[in-house]
Structure formats: structure tokens, C-alpha cells
Amino acid sequence: MPNLVAVAKVADTPPGTISVHEADGVRIALCNVNGRFYAIDDVCTHDGGPLDQGELDGELVECPRHGAKFDVTTGRAVVLPAVRPVKTYPVTVDGEDVLVDVG
Numbered sequence: 001m002p003n004l005v006a007v008a009k010v011a012d013t014p015p016g017t018i019s020v021h022e023a024d025g026v027r028i029a030l031c032n033v034n035g036r037f038y039a040i041d042d043v044c045t046h047d048g049g050p051l052d053q054g055e056l057d058g059e060l061v062e063c064p065r066h067g068a069k070f071d072v073t074t075g076r077a078v079v080l081p082a083v084r085p086v087k088t089y090p091v092t093v094d095g096e097d098v099l100v101d102v103g
Ligand code: FES
Pocket: 044, 045, 046, 047, 048, 049, 063, 064, 065, 066, 067, 068, 080, 081, 082
């Protein structure tokens, strides 16, 4: 069952940036890739690094701790040392509001 939570305004997260939000007890890294929003767990699957503090380069976010990279559109780990995907959440934009379905 969808559990849509309004986490941010569109203007809060410009293209190429990441913002961090709490949604129903889940810490979400909201990523703006060329105007499209993607939401992932803000916790690296390697050793818990805060992904919102990493660099977003296109669709890839680099963990600030040991350099793993994840595709924010799928959650897939594409660069070691992380091997497990990070969880992704569906995002809906409604006017100026960004809503994340935390399930
Ligand atoms: S905690 Fe993210 S790469 Fe190690």
C-alpha cells in the first residue's frame, strides 16, 4: 500500500544535488538528476556511510567514506567496495512538492 510522504519542495534540491530527509522513520537521500528526482536510503550498504554527503555525478552517487558508487535510478552498486544495492523509493512530483512512497 502506498505511503506517500511530502519530503521537500522541488526548489530545495537543484539539479545535480542531494538533500536528506526523514520520511516515516526512514532517512532518505533525495537526488536530482537533470530535473528528475530519485530517492534512495541514505545509508551505504558497505558500511553505513551517509550517501547524501557524497558526490552526485549524473546518475551515480559516490559514498564519501570509501568511494563505492551507486546508480540512484536503480539502487545498483556499480563500484566496489559496496556490492549490495541500496534501497530505492518511488518519487512523485505534485506541483512544487516532492513526495516519496516509503511503503
Ligand atoms: S561506507 Fe560507503 S563505501 Fe564504505
